[in-house]
Amino acid sequence: MDYTTVFADIEPIPMDDGPNPMSPIAYPAEYSAAMDVFRACAKVDERSKRVLDLTAVIIDMNPAHYTVWKVRQDCLFATEADLKAELQYASNVGFEHHKNYQVWHHREIVVTRIGHDEDVIRGELRYINEQLDADCKNYHAWSYRQWLVKHFQFWEQELADVDKLITSDFRNNSAWNHRFFVLSTRPEGVSETTMDKELEYCQKYIQIAPNNESPWNYMKGILKKFNTSKERQSRVENDVKKLVEGKNEFVVHAAGFLLNLLESKISDTLLSSDERSSAISEASQVCKDLMQNDMIRMKFWSYRLSLIPSV
Structure with a gap:
C-alpha cells in the first residue's frame, strides 16, 4: 500500500517508547510505516474503506494484533461491507494460522452481526470440520463450535458429526468432550432411551480398546450427570465387573x-x-x-x- 498517496491527509504517529527505551523492538520498516498510519487513524476514530484495507495489510504481517482486528470490525460495520465475504477473508487467514485466537474471535463477532442465517451456520460448521481435519484437537475450533451451536441452537448435525470424529480417532478427548457438551446443553435433554444408547456407545469403544481412557471418562460423566436409575447403575457395575x-x-x-x-x-x-x-x-x-x-x-x-x- 502506498501510504503517502492513500493517506496523504494523515500525519503518521510514530511509536513512542519514551525518551530512553531500554530495549526497543526492531520492527520491520514496512510494519512500522503501517502502524504509524494506523495510530493516526485510530486517534481520530476513522472508520473507512481505506482503514479497512490498512488493517488487512497489518494483519498479514501480524495476525495476532487484537486492536487491529477490533478496528477492522468497526470499519466493516461502519462501511456496511459484505460480511459473508469477510468470513472468506477470515478463513484465508485462519487456514494459515490455525490457532490464532484473534481470527477465531473475529469470526464470532462477524457471524453474530450476520444473525441467524442457516446457510452461514452450515458454512461455519463446514469450516470448523476442515480445521478439525487439519488438527482434530484444535481447542479454538472446538470452542468456537460450542459457541456457534449453542448461540444459534443449531444441534441437528452435532452428534452425527462428532460420531465421525470419534470413529476416526476414538482416543480424541476433544470429540468425546463435545459429545458430552451436546447432550448436556441441547434443549431436549437426555431421555432414558438416549442414556441407554450412550452407555452402549461407550461400551462399544471400550471393547475395542479397554485401556483407552476417553470412553471411561465419558461414561463416568454421563452416569454422574444424567442417571437416575439404580437398576441401570447396577447393570453398568456388573458389565464392568465382567470386564x-x-x-x-x-x-x-x-x-x-x-x-x-x-x-x-x-x-x-x-x-x-x-x-x-x-x-x-x-x-x-x-x-x-x-x-x-x-x-x-x-x-x-x-x-x-x-x-x-x-x-
Whole structure:
C-alpha cells in the first residue's frame, strides 16, 4: 500500500517508547510505516474503506494484533461491507494460522452481526470440520463450535458429526468432550432411551480398546450427570465387573471405574448393612489390585483405600 498517496491527509504517529527505551523492538520498516498510519487513524476514530484495507495489510504481517482486528470490525460495520465475504477473508487467514485466537474471535463477532442465517451456520460448521481435519484437537475450533451451536441452537448435525470424529480417532478427548457438551446443553435433554444408547456407545469403544481412557471418562460423566436409575447403575457395575474379571490383562481404567461405582454405592444411605459391607470389601480389594498393578499411582490408590470405611 502506498501510504503517502492513500493517506496523504494523515500525519503518521510514530511509536513512542519514551525518551530512553531500554530495549526497543526492531520492527520491520514496512510494519512500522503501517502502524504509524494506523495510530493516526485510530486517534481520530476513522472508520473507512481505506482503514479497512490498512488493517488487512497489518494483519498479514501480524495476525495476532487484537486492536487491529477490533478496528477492522468497526470499519466493516461502519462501511456496511459484505460480511459473508469477510468470513472468506477470515478463513484465508485462519487456514494459515490455525490457532490464532484473534481470527477465531473475529469470526464470532462477524457471524453474530450476520444473525441467524442457516446457510452461514452450515458454512461455519463446514469450516470448523476442515480445521478439525487439519488438527482434530484444535481447542479454538472446538470452542468456537460450542459457541456457534449453542448461540444459534443449531444441534441437528452435532452428534452425527462428532460420531465421525470419534470413529476416526476414538482416543480424541476433544470429540468425546463435545459429545458430552451436546447432550448436556441441547434443549431436549437426555431421555432414558438416549442414556441407554450412550452407555452402549461407550461400551462399544471400550471393547475395542479397554485401556483407552476417553470412553471411561465419558461414561463416568454421563452416569454422574444424567442417571437416575439404580437398576441401570447396577447393570453398568456388573458389565464392568465382567470386564475386570474376564480380561487376562489387568485394565486399570476398568478397575478405577468400578472403584468409583462401589464408593458411590457405599455412600447410599438406603443400602442394607450386608450390601454395604459387601461393597466395602469389594472396594478395598479393588484398591489393593490397583496398588499392585498400577505402580506409578500406587500411593494414590493407597490413599483411596484409606478413605474406604471399615466393615
